[in-house]
Amino acid sequence: MDDDEDPVDPGWQRLYDALVLTCKWFGDENAFGRADFWVVDDDWGCHNQKLCVSSQAFLTPEVALAIQRCVREAGAPRAQVMIQLELQGEAGAAVPPEGLIVTADAITEYWNLERVRxxxxDDFYRSRAPVS
Known part of the structure; x- marks a missing residue:
């Protein structure tokens, strides 16, 4: 560690590590958009995390619930995971970056889901759970 670097908060690191492991159950990570997601590795304080989604197949209600469970189990009750869309539509159409905010108690949508779909x-953010 450089003398100029601040030490990483252990609570932030615990949630970050748990979030990466949780997301890897559902897809692959790459910081340059060549996979499904990237958990940003910058500690801006408050245990908050940012998850960038670069694959339209990655984000489902099940993934959002798993992330919520991760926040609870990591012992970070006030933490937020901001899920930002970094997707391209057909013919390169830009997708608004709005997404979800996931906390231990809520999953709040900050997008126009119809517009994104x-x-x-139309398959974006649909359940992939088997129908019985």
Whole structure:
């Protein structure tokens, strides 16, 4: 560690590590958009995390619930995971970056889901759970 670097908060690191492991159950990580997601590795304080989604197939209600469970189990009751969309639609159409905020108690949508689906396809953010 450089003398100029601040030490990473252990609570932030615990949630970050748990979030990466949780997301890897559902997809692959790459910071340059060549996979499904990237958990940003900058500690801005308050145990908050940012998850960038670069694959329209990655984010499902099940993934959001798993992330919520991760926040609870990591012992970070006030933490937020901001999920930002970094997707391209057909013919390179830009997708608004709005996404979700996940906390231990809520999953809040900050997007126009109909608009996102119109750009990237109707299957976006649909359950992938088997139907019985």
């Amino acid at each position: 119109a750009i990237v396809g």
